[in-house]
Amino acid sequence: MQHVKIVEVGPRDGLQNEKQQLSVDEKLALIAELAAAGLTHIEAGAFVSPKWVPQMADSADVLAGLDLSGPIHYPVLVPNEKGLDAALVAGVREIAVFGAASESFSQKNINCSIAESLARFEPVIRRARDAGVAVRGYVSCVVACPYEGPIAPAAVASVAQALAEMGCYEISLGDTIGVGTPRQVLAMLEAVAHKVPITQLAGHYHDTYGMAIANICASLEFGLRTFDASVAGLGGCPYAQGASGNVASEDVVYLLHGLGYETGVDLDKLVACAHRIAARLNRAPSRVAKAHH
Numbered sequence: 001m002q003h004v005k006i007v008e009v010g011p012r013d014g015l016q017n018e019k020q021q022l023s024v025d026e027k028l029a030l031i032a033e034l035a036a037a038g039l040t041h042i043e044a045g046a047f048v049s050p051k052w053v054p055q056m057a058d059s060a061d062v063l064a065g066l067d068l069s070g071p072i073h074y075p076v077l078v079p080n081e082k083g084l085d086a087a088l089v090a091g092v093r094e095i096a097v098f099g100a101a102s103e104s105f106s107q108k109n110i111n112c113s114i115a116e117s118l119a120r121f122e123p124v125i126r127r128a129r130d131a132g133v134a135v136r137g138y139v140s141c142v143v144a145c146p147y148e149g150p151i152a153p154a155a156v157a158s159v160a161q162a163l164a165e166m167g168c169y170e171i172s173l174g175d176t177i178g179v180g181t182p183r184q185v186l187a188m189l190e191a192v193a194h195k196v197p198i199t200q201l202a203g204h205y206h207d208t209y210g211m212a213i214a215n216i217c218a219s220l221e222f223g224l225r226t227f228d229a230s231v232a233g234l235g236g237c238p239y240a241q242g243a244s245g246n247v248a249s250e251d252v253v254y255l256l257h258g259l260g261y262e263t264g265v266d267l268d269k270l271v272a273c274a275h276r277i278a279a280r281l282n283r284a285p286s287r288v289a290k291a292h293h
Contacts, residue, residue, distance in 0.1 A: 012056070044066060
């Protein structure tokens with residue numbers, strides 16, 4: 001049975017785009033439930049400006065409540081060297097850096113060009129790796145951008161290649177506004193796979209148009225074996241019109257188990273966790289959470 005890795009992004013990518021703020025204890029309870037369901041890679045926070053992302057202001061306190069030396073990976077998002085300093089003090093073993101394949105999105109999201117963002121990441125990645133910390137790279141807007149429209153697959157491949165060459169062990173390819181269809185996603189993956197081995201790639205598909213599961217199916221056939229997902233479908237891109245957020249982890253697990261893949265995740269426990277966090281945030285549960293009681 002082939003294994004597919006799920007990177008659970010709910011406690012970071014999900015919560016940072018939810019209006020309601022959870023306490024440190026609530027975040028730790030959520031992370032503990034996700035770990036108990038069998039997830040081994042759980043994004044735990046972000047060392048970003050609390051002015052821009054107030055939901056992540058307590059990331060150091062969350063990390064202090066986790067066993068960072070255990071078998072579970074708790075990566076955190078780090079945008080610059082200041083963020084890296086804070087992450088290293090907190091004792092993290094893995095960080096993620098966040099680039100974009102769209103110039104406009106890069107300017108609006110992190111106030112610099114793509115080239116400037118990559119130059120900014122270079123010392124962060126180098127210092128992290130020197131400290132024995134693994135680095136994951138994200139590329140957003142891999143299919144389309146809310147400002148520019150469609151993005152050329154070659155542009156995505158070039159950013160992914162730059163991040164891989166700097167030392168990112170895995171590159172997560174994000175359809176940030178969730179407009180991609182399997183055909184577009186496959187064209188993008190084909191371009192990227194020419195530059196970065198497919199074993200180093202992950203799919204991060206938002207479900208705005210209900211296409212995330214179809215895009216995961218197409219990516220599985222292409223050879224991808226790592227996907228990002230968010231419990232209860234938490235989050236969404238604040239810059240994308242009507243973006244409904246990340247694909248729900250429980251929907252992805254249901255799909256993968258149905259296709260005969262092994263994930264190490266207990267679907268019943270994950271669904272129970274999804275119901276609890278959806279109720280806490282006054283959200284409707286995902287399709288699988290609704291159907292699978």
